[in-house]
Amino acid sequence: MTAARDTLPPPPVDLIDTGSALFLDADGTLLAFADDPDAVAVADGLLDTLDTLRDRLDGALALVSGRAIAGLDAIFDRPDWAAAGQHGLERRDGAGRLTTVPVDEAELARLRQTVHAVAADMPGVRVEDKSWSVALHCRERPEHEAELARRAPEIAARFPGFELQPGSYVFEFKPRGMDKGVAVAAFLASAPFAGRRPVYLGDDLTDEHAFAVVNAQGGVSIRIGSRAPSQAAFTLSSPADVHHWLDSVKARLTQGAARSQ
Numbered sequence: 001m002t003a004a005r006d007t008l009p010p011p012p013v014d015l016i017d018t019g020s021a022l023f024l025d026a027d028g029t030l031l032a033f034a035d036d037p038d039a040v041a042v043a044d045g046l047l048d049t050l051d052t053l054r055d056r057l058d059g060a061l062a063l064v065s066g067r068a069i070a071g072l073d074a075i076f077d078r079p080d081w082a083a084a085g086q087h088g089l090e091r092r093d094g095a096g097r098l099t100t101v102p103v104d105e106a107e108l109a110r111l112r113q114t115v116h117a118v119a120a121d122m123p124g125v126r127v128e129d130k131s132w133s134v135a136l137h138c139r140e141r142p143e144h145e146a147e148l149a150r151r152a153p154e155i156a157a158r159f160p161g162f163e164l165q166p167g168s169y170v171f172e173f174k175p176r177g178m179d180k181g182v183a184v185a186a187f188l189a190s191a192p193f194a195g196r197r198p199v200y201l202g203d204d205l206t207d208e209h210a211f212a213v214v215n216a217q218g219g220v221s222i223r224i225g226s227r228a229p230s231q232a233a234f235t236l237s238s239p240a241d242v243h244h245w246l247d248s249v250k251a252r253l254t255q256g257a258a259r260s261q
Helices: 046-056 069-076 105-120 142-157 180-188 205-216 239-260
Strands: 020-024 061-064 082-085 090-092 098-100 126-129 134-137 162-167 170-175 197-202 220-224 234-236
Touching: 020 180, 046 061, 046 239, 061 180, 069 082, 082 180, 090 180, 105 126, 105 134, 105 142, 105 162, 142 162, 142 170, 162 205, 180 197, 180 205, 197 205, 205 220, 220 239, 234 239
Parallel strands: 020 061, 020 197, 061 082, 197 220, 220 234
Antiparallel strands: 082 090, 090 098, 126 134, 134 170, 162 170
């Protein structure tokens, strides 16, 4: 485990080649954080870069997010991309097939009611309803973080079908046993990802599960930001740095394709 950010080097551009599989977290990695999760914006040029990378990788690019897939599609407008939503609870594979892990809807309804009641007692705390999971956000009112950190485990203990996933100013309750590592492993077992060297970029504690899977398969893990400890091998400081790095990867792969023609 890495103890400090300055012990991690930035990733070289040649980490990605045409034999790679690229997995990208959304918030905090591709997208700068916003107080309201619905207010995030895609930076100019990012979609063009991602489209080109996906083409050069023969489709082996996937978004892996805590957001629902419908939310990712609304933001990126790329419903043909492979994607894992709600920490792998739902997954759209390279052929566009969607699979969803079954959830006890009655238990979810009780959990949703409890979470909304907590938010009502804490002005400025937002509820994000992701259809099959639900989260409390306190980025606008960080002074509530300590209280949510105390109350969230108590809530999770009352709903055995769900587990708590803390993140950056967020406390999410998701179906038990699902995480981003499970999602990445499922992608790597099928086309177009199978047999490729995985590269994963993520910023949050939720991404550590994916780092572990990628590292075990001889891949590359890249942490965004300064959170420590981490299992990542490389670091980039912000979404803006991610965009710059991906632009450089795009330029290298595009030039390589031009030379081979």
